[in-house]
Amino acid sequence: GNSVTQMEGPVTLSEEAFLTINCTYTATGYPSLFWYVQYPGEGLQLLLKATKADDKGSNKGFEATYRKETTSFHLEKGSVQVSDSAVYFCALPVYSGAGSYQLTFGKGTKLSVIP
Amino acid sequence: DSGVTQTPKHLITATGQRVTLRCSPRSGDLSVYWYQQSLDQGLQFLIQYYNGEERAKGNILERFSAQQFPDLHSELNLSSLELGDSALYFCASSVGRAGEKLFFGSGTQLSVL
Numbered sequence: 001g002n003s004v005t006q007m008e009g010p011v012t013l014s015e016e017a018f019l020t021i022n023c024t025y026t027a028t029g030y031p032s033l034f035w036y037v038q039y040p041g042e043g044l045q046l047l048l049k050a051t052k053a054d055d056k057g058s059n060k061g062f063e064a065t066y067r068k069e070t071t072s073f074h075l076e077k078g079s080v081q082v083s084d085s086a087v088y089f090c091a092l093p094v095y096s097g098a099g100s101y102q103l104t105f106g107k108g109t110k111l112s113v114i115p
Numbered sequence: 116d117s118g119v120t121q122t123p124k125h126l127i128t129a130t131g132q133r134v135t136l137r138c139s140p141r142s143g144d145l146s147v148y149w150y151q152q153s154l155d156q157g158l159q160f161l162i163q164y165y166n167g168e169e170r171a172k173g174n175i176l177e178r179f180s181a182q183q184f185p186d187l188h189s190e191l192n193l194s195s196l197e198l199g200d201s202a203l204y205f206c207a208s209s210v211g212r213a214g215e216k217l218f219f220g221s222g223t224q225l226s227v228l
Binding site for chain 1: 117119146148157158160163165170171173205207212213215216217218219220221222
């Protein structure tokens with residue numbers, strides 16, 4: 001079935017450093033791919049998505065490109081800020097029948113950005 | 116604010132007890148999903164309801180059950196609680212059955228002592 005594997009954390013970076021969080025997927029067909037973010041004490045929220053191969057999702061300075069050749073969807077940001085400290089989850093949908101899908105998530109990567 | 120409300124925020128109980136977690140989805144959303152988040156297992160899908168009907172089951176134990184009411188709020192019932200059930204339980208909602216863009220509540224932190 002569909003699944004994602006993302007790099008384990010935690011990741012600690014200095015402010016303005018470059019961020020990459022790796023995510024690879026196993027899927028039937030070419031499902032949409034997602035990055036969700038969980039800020040401390042909050043629920044997850046959608047950060048960005050890509051719906052087909054070679055699509056680039058972007059939001060808040062974060063980017064991820066859907067690469068079917070390498071089955072990857074790595075999250076990148078050129079210059080992180082302290083406010084980016086959070087847990088990041090890669091996700092893709094799993095079909096459960098009757099038109100219903102649920103998201104399956106990676107284990108999450110905790111990012112801490114220090115001033 | 117995601118618009119999804121979960122109560123209570125924290126719950127402390129003893130082994131063998133039963134608890135009920137409540138979720139009110141965003142206005143207009145028909146689907147409700149329950150997820151369990153723990154340090155060792157990560158975020159695990161438990162169950163999905165759409166407009167009052169169960170649509171999909173994930174890694175939900177037989178001791179757990181859920182329902183969605185006509186006003187679309189949902190409850191997750193956890194019984195015969197064990198220490199290992201301690202976790203953060205999230206509810207999420209979406210407009211349709213295809214749960215891609217989910218709106219998550221802030222979660223209920225369950226501690227079983």
